[in-house]
Each structure stands twice: as structure tokens, then as C-alpha cells.
Amino acid sequence: MSGTEHLDVRREGATLVLTLDRPQAKNALSLPMLVGLYDGWVAADADDAIRSVVLTGAGGVFCAGMDLKALAGKGMEGEHYRDRLKADPDLHWKAMLRHHRPRKPVIAAVEGPCVAGGTEILQGTDIRVAAESATFGLFEVARGLFPIGGSTVRLQRQIPRTHALEMLLTGRRYTAAEAAAIGLVGRVVPDGSALGTALEIAERVNACGPLAVEAVKASVYETAEMTEADGLAAELQRGWPVFDTADAREGARAFTEKRAPVFRRE
Incomplete structure (x- = not known):
């Protein structure tokens, strides 16, 4: 598969690397990105030569969540993908791993901000590596919004409920060290090395049956x-x-x- 203008796809051996590629907008979610993500999950499941998937972001950023400018009515890039959403109204939720679970292991490699919708997508991944300066958080309540990507259900099942509720109800930013301490991520590595570490983990997965x-x-x-x-x-x-x-x-x-x-x- 070739990806889209906001989602880069490449192979590293038996690993499919999906890169959120809209760094000028801090990799905020767009229609091209969502379509590319969905197609990536489907392609990984369909190809037996692919044994793992690594999800990361370009430009030292993972994902800043929904494009709030578009939400405010200023338009979203990639309107030519609108027919894909009409054909499958659930596509965006599948792309964000809310309504789809790939059968192949998904490893997240996080550099920089991974907030709002970024933290929601993160909860759909299996193994998570974060750079030291990565940040996390669910900011929706601070903006009068609801984290409808699954966080009120999933987060309390992945980390202790007191931490889940603090993250959900305060809308504050968390450091990588805090995220590791509460169990949201599994490893914290030096800045610039999250992708390399994720690929090393993927190689170990790929070597197994x-x-x-x-x-x-x-x-x-x-x-x-x-x-x-x-x-x-x-x-x-x-x-x-x-x-x-x-x-x-x-x-x-x-x-x-x-x-x-x-x-x-x-």
C-alpha cells in the first residue's frame, strides 16, 4: 500500500511502519490520515508476511489529536476522501483502533506530544515506547469536549482507576516519566530513539512463531x-x-x- 498525503507507509523487514505525517499541524487527525491508518491496519492483517506494526509520528511529534480548526468549522483537508467515510461511517473509529483490533501486534513509538486523540489511539496499541520528552494527556474536558475515542472505557482498564480519572477529569499534561509510572507506557528511552527501540521490539516479535x-x-x-x-x-x-x-x-x-x-x- 502507498499510504496517503498524511500517512506514510513503509516496510522494515516483516514490520509495517505507519507514520502520521502532518508535522506542520502536530500530526493532528485529518481525513487523509484516518483513511491511511484504516488502510494500514487492513493491509497488515491481510498480509501474512507482515508480523508486526509500528505506529509513530513524523517531525518529533506523535499526534495532537483532532484538528480543532476543522472542528470549529474552518474545513478539514482531504475532502476528496469524504466518499470513503460515506461508504463506511465507522471508518474513523476503526482507524483510531476504537472499533478495530489488528491481529498483528501494534507497537507505538512516541516522540513529543501524544495528547487528546493521540492518547486515545495509544490505548488501542499493544506495546508502547516513549521518548523522555514525550507528553500525554486527555484535554477534552478542559475544552468542553468529551474523549469519545474510547478513553472513559479503556483507560480505567489499562491503568489504575484513580489515575485514569485524574487524567480524564483534570485535562492536564503528563510527562513520559509519569505515564510510565502509572502504566500508560512500558518504556521510556532517550529522545530520538523511540522508533529504533520499537523496531527492535518488533524484530523480537517477528522472530517468534x-x-x-x-x-x-x-x-x-x-x-x-x-x-x-x-x-x-x-x-x-x-x-x-x-x-x-x-x-x-x-x-x-x-x-x-x-x-x-x-x-x-x-
């Missing part, structure tokens, strides 16, 4: 709200078939032969 990786990710999410008993039963349904794959046999054989496994999604 793809059928196993996808089954593990699916199990984690589908059992999250189950009782322990129901979750353990569901885990067996996801897990046992993995043992009966050629990839599982290859993994055991490679371990015995002290070599790197060659997985074929079989």
Missing part, C-alpha cells in the same frame, strides 16, 4: 473481562491448536538442533 503470537494476543484481549475460570477455559481453546502446528514442531526441533527456527505459518 506468528501463529503463536497472534493466538496469544487474541487470548489476552478476549479473556480480559472474563472470570478466571472462563478465561482459563478460553485460553485452552486458543492455545491447544497452536501445539498442533508445523511451526510448533519446528520450534521444538530448532531448539534441539540449537539453531534459529524457520516459521512458515503452518
